[in-house]
Amino acid sequence: MTQWPQGYGLHVLQTVDSTLNEAARIAPTAAGPVWIMAYNQTSARGRRGRAWANPVGNLAATLLMRPRGEPEQAALRSFVAAIALYDACVAVTGRSDGLSLKWPNDVLLNGGKLAGILLESTGMGRELGHLAIGIGVNLSQAPQPDALEEGAVRPVSLLSETGADVMPEDFLTELAANYARYESQFVTYGFEPIRTAWLDRAARLGEVITARTTTSETVGTFETVDGNGNLVLNTAKGRAAIPAADVYF
Structure with missing residues (x-):
């Protein structure tokens, strides 16, 4: 127990x-x-x-x-x-x-x-x-x-x-x-x-996801979470590290 x-x-x-x-x-x-x-x-x-x-x-x-x-x-x-x-x-x-x-x-x-x-x-x-x-x-x-x-x-x-x-x-x-x-x-x-x-244990690792803030939207492949806890996406413009956002699949 x-x-x-x-x-x-x-x-x-x-x-x-x-x-x-x-x-x-x-x-x-x-x-x-x-x-x-x-x-x-x-x-x-x-x-x-x-x-x-x-x-x-x-x-x-x-x-x-x-x-x-x-x-x-x-x-x-x-x-x-x-x-x-x-x-x-x-x-x-x-x-x-x-x-x-x-x-x-x-x-x-x-x-x-x-x-x-x-x-x-x-x-x-x-x-x-x-x-x-x-x-x-x-x-x-x-x-x-x-x-x-x-x-x-x-x-x-x-x-x-x-x-x-x-x-x-x-x-x-x-x-x-x-x-x-x-x-x-x-x-x-x-x-x-x-x-x-x-x-x-991550959901959708290696898949394309969308990260939205109140002012922007980033679409890319969920590559990793970095040493600061940022979401790292591989986008058409390169790698993007996102500190805070809502994620949509």
Whole structure:
């Protein structure tokens, strides 16, 4: 049986506006890394301020930590969280087929969106205070299509796609254990082993994809993720390293 990782705290709430908001509230007094889980969120959010649908029975959790190093290094923990999520899914289902990671921060199952990651930080200038890694996983229910923005990847749930009926707290234990393992690897050996592990699980590697920002669109072959976490596309104009975008297949 998987054990809760040593050195990581756990706060479980019945209802909260957002586990990310709760992380911000407790950050000033947090003595070490702590996971915050809520059975119900009333104001959950995703990337770029988008709403995040959180049906009952799904996982809503945030890891609050105070990482060392530059903000850019801290941001690479989205990749740490992604491979930890992937491995947690394998642990609770006993299978890896159909699972993949979509840059920059989604977990896909059979081509549909199973989970998402959102990083938020506090601090001034180059001084990073706390890092909050928000994670949502569709364990039992996928949000209704009308709750999503136009063009979003269709949502799926772990239950509907694999038949695995997993309680949020049980999934979080697997996730926390895997995250602690990869965090230790990241701190000891740097980003390269994490980058390699992420690429081994990447969706559409070697295929033509589209990366869109609010002002531009880049189409090219997904070549790799570089040492800074940028998406690298081989385009008609040459190689392009993209730090932030939404990816479409």
